Amino acid sequence: MSTLIERYAAVVCDLDGVVYRGPDAVEHAVGALSALDVPIVYATNNASRPPEEVAAHLTDLGLHVSGRDVATSSQAGAEELAAHLPQGARVLAIGGVGVREALQAKGFRVLQPAQVRDDPTQRVAGVLQGYGADVTASDLAEAAYAVSSGAMWVATNTDGTLPTHRGTAPGNGTLVAAVRRAVNRDPVVVGKPEAPLYHLSAGRLGVQARQVLAVGDRLDTDIAGAVSAGMDSVLVLTGVDSVTTLATAPRALRPTYLLEDLRALESEYEPAETDYSWWVCGDDRRRVVDGAWEIARQGSALEAARAGIAALHQGLDDGDLDVAAVRRLVRDLDDWQ
Numbered sequence: 001m002s003t004l005i006e007r008y009a010a011v012v013c014d015l016d017g018v019v020y021r022g023p024d025a026v027e028h029a030v031g032a033l034s035a036l037d038v039p040i041v042y043a044t045n046n047a048s049r050p051p052e053e054v055a056a057h058l059t060d061l062g063l064h065v066s067g068r069d070v071a072t073s074s075q076a077g078a079e080e081l082a083a084h085l086p087q088g089a090r091v092l093a094i095g096g097v098g099v100r101e102a103l104q105a106k107g108f109r110v111l112q113p114a115q116v117r118d119d120p121t122q123r124v125a126g127v128l129q130g131y132g133a134d135v136t137a138s139d140l141a142e143a144a145y146a147v148s149s150g151a152m153w154v155a156t157n158t159d160g161t162l163p164t165h166r167g168t169a170p171g172n173g174t175l176v177a178a179v180r181r182a183v184n185r186d187p188v189v190v191g192k193p194e195a196p197l198y199h200l201s202a203g204r205l206g207v208q209a210r211q212v213l214a215v216g217d218r219l220d221t222d223i224a225g226a227v228s229a230g231m232d233s234v235l236v237l238t239g240v241d242s243v244t245t246l247a248t249a250p251r252a253l254r255p256t257y258l259l260e261d262l263r264a265l266e267s268e269y270e271p272a273e274t275d276y277s278w279w280v281c282g283d284d285r286r287r288v289v290d291g292a293w294e295i296a297r298q299g300s301a302l303e304a305a306r307a308g309i310a311a312l313h314q315g316l317d318d319g320d321l322d323v324a325a326v327r328r329l330v331r332d333l334d335d336w337q
Helices: 029-035 049-062 073-082 097-104 113-117 137-148 172-183 196-205 219-229 243-247 262-266 302-317 322-332
Strands: 009-012 039-044 070-072 090-094 109-111 125-130 152-155 163-164 167-170 213-216 233-235 258-260 273-275 278-279 284-289 292-299
Touching: 009 152, 009 196, 029 196, 029 262, 039 049, 039 196, 049 070, 070 073, 070 196, 073 097, 073 125, 073 152, 073 196, 073 233, 090 097, 090 137, 097 109, 109 113, 125 137, 125 172, 125 233, 137 152, 137 172, 152 172, 163 172, 196 213, 196 219, 213 219, 213 262, 243 322, 258 262, 258 302, 278 302, 284 302, 292 322, 302 322
Parallel strands: 009 039, 009 213, 039 070, 090 109, 090 125, 125 152, 213 233, 233 258
Antiparallel strands: 163 167, 273 278, 278 284, 284 292
């Protein structure tokens, strides 16, 4: 049996919760990624930091990474605008330096909100809105004015919150919602959970989406984006989501694989498989009967999680279990919380 990574030509890897948490590396992540013998692109919804800055952070952690190995939602946004607007078109940049630099790299004439405020007669063809710590209400107003006047509006992502060292702050999605409220229309969204950032990453790797393995820790962004892009995916249990949240996930948010940490990419993968009415993974064999677990063999915690999740998803999909029942049953599979 081949190792999991040997099934794929390349990897698209999320960052926060997979490679690092804040300034520090996730345990085992650097060693596991360094050992992989396939190209890797690190894809992030973070629109404010340029790729070189992200690469420098990864290099400090011990990975050998250049700016080309990092794909940002700002770059995906600039690609989207370039597909619809001519080179040299005026595009309003809302957000951090990463937004401006991504637009400049595609040959746009980049305008800052203050420039448009000073000369409102300038015709803006597009707006790229990404997160920036210094974005003001006045900046959002300029975005709204431009969109209302016909500018193409692209949002790097719609993440509602942003984790910081002090707690949870409003994310780009909150700021996008403010503009949307003013203009009464939706932007084109390019970051996860939409597919464009993953398509950009696959193009940079030079392979088709089906040959790429997407690795992430969040179901609603990393895994949903991979499903949208036609990529197989890994949920790694080192970040936001867990066995408990996976149990009630709809099909569009379900990963192909479930791993404890990144070291398992270099191991054989034991999937959950059906055996009549039973779900089996390694030494674990179980099913749900009359709303309760029936366990013929108890395997490791991860084997139990894989077999158990498969049984719970089957129950949900077939209508035999409701969400409340799944949440009750999954409490026996929460060793990874």
